[in-house]
Amino acid sequence: MQRIVRIGAANGISKFIIGQDGILSTPAASALIQKRSADGGIILTALHNPGGPENDFGIKYNTCNVTNAIYQATCTISEYKEANLDKPVDLSTTGIQRFGPVSVEIVDSITNNVDFIKIFDFELIRQFRQQTPELTLLFDALHGVTGPYGRRIFVDELGFPETVEKHRISLGAASDGDGDCNMVLSHDWFATPSDSVAVIAHYADCIPYFKRTGIRGLARSMPTSCAIDRVAAAKGIESFEVPTGWELLE
Numbered sequence: 001m002q003r004i005v006r007i008g009a010a011n012g013i014s015k016f017i018i019g020q021d022g023i024l025s026t027p028a029a030s031a032l033i034q035k036r037s038a039d040g041g042i043i044l045t046a047l048h049n050p051g052g053p054e055n056d057f058g059i060k061y062n063t064c065n066v067t068n069a070i071y072q073a074t075c076t077i078s079e080y081k082e083a084n085l086d087k088p089v090d091l092s093t094t095g096i097q098r099f100g101p102v103s104v105e106i107v108d109s110i111t112n113n114v115d116f117i118k119i120f121d122f123e124l125i126r127q128f129r130q131q132t133p134e135l136t137l138l139f140d141a142l143h144g145v146t147g148p149y150g151r152r153i154f155v156d157e158l159g160f161p162e163t164v165e166k167h168r169i170s171l172g173a174a175s176d177g178d179g180d181c182n183m184v185l186s187h188d189w190f191a192t193p194s195d196s197v198a199v200i201a202h203y204a205d206c207i208p209y210f211k212r213t214g215i216r217g218l219a220r221s222m223p224t225s226c227a228i229d230r231v232a233a234a235k236g237i238e239s240f241e242v243p244t245g246w247e248l249l250e
Helices: 002-010 026-035 067-074 109-119 122-131 147-157 193-202 208-213 227-235
Strands: 015-019 041-044 059-062 095-099 102-107 137-140 171-175 182-185 218-221 239-242
Touching (some): 002 102, 015 026, 227 239
Parallel strands (some): 137 171
Antiparallel strands (some): 095 102, 171 182
């Protein structure tokens, strides 16, 4: 991350926004790019690529419809520039740091995303939790980036206990390393991401945000099942299929 800032500064980028301690889930980064109207964002994840200092570490640039052009440009790189900053960026402290004409803003990685997903009715979920004390939840972040997000959402916001006995689980959930895939299950059923997005689309008129805005269309990536297409057809809503990539869904 320090090198990304130095290279960016040397090539005319004057503003950087970085999650505290360098941590952002892929959906959180995508939401922050939209919220701050950023030109794009760099995500470091070994999800699809070999990780570690001797490999490419899955460097992804998130923006709109230029992925192939960026890849083609990387094939012609013969050298790169780095700015000589007077000190490393402090990734642990929120706030703005200045390096001459360059500013680096370290933001709370968790709060921004929690505020974004409050499109769902957190108060209604809290009430249901209080009225159904026997409901238990087990969330497994699989040692990935979503651990702190899970604690803030499920424990701090929704009131679930931080520990639960393994034999008393009503609902289980897990996410992959960078937080853009999930699985929800109980003792006699499970829901894949393809199912989850279709269920959300079906009940969108119960979600406060969509009560206000309505649904203008539904979209899925190519590997996602056709369940959401059936919801779109039943509701008379236009649907789209795009190649894999958050930037294309945006």
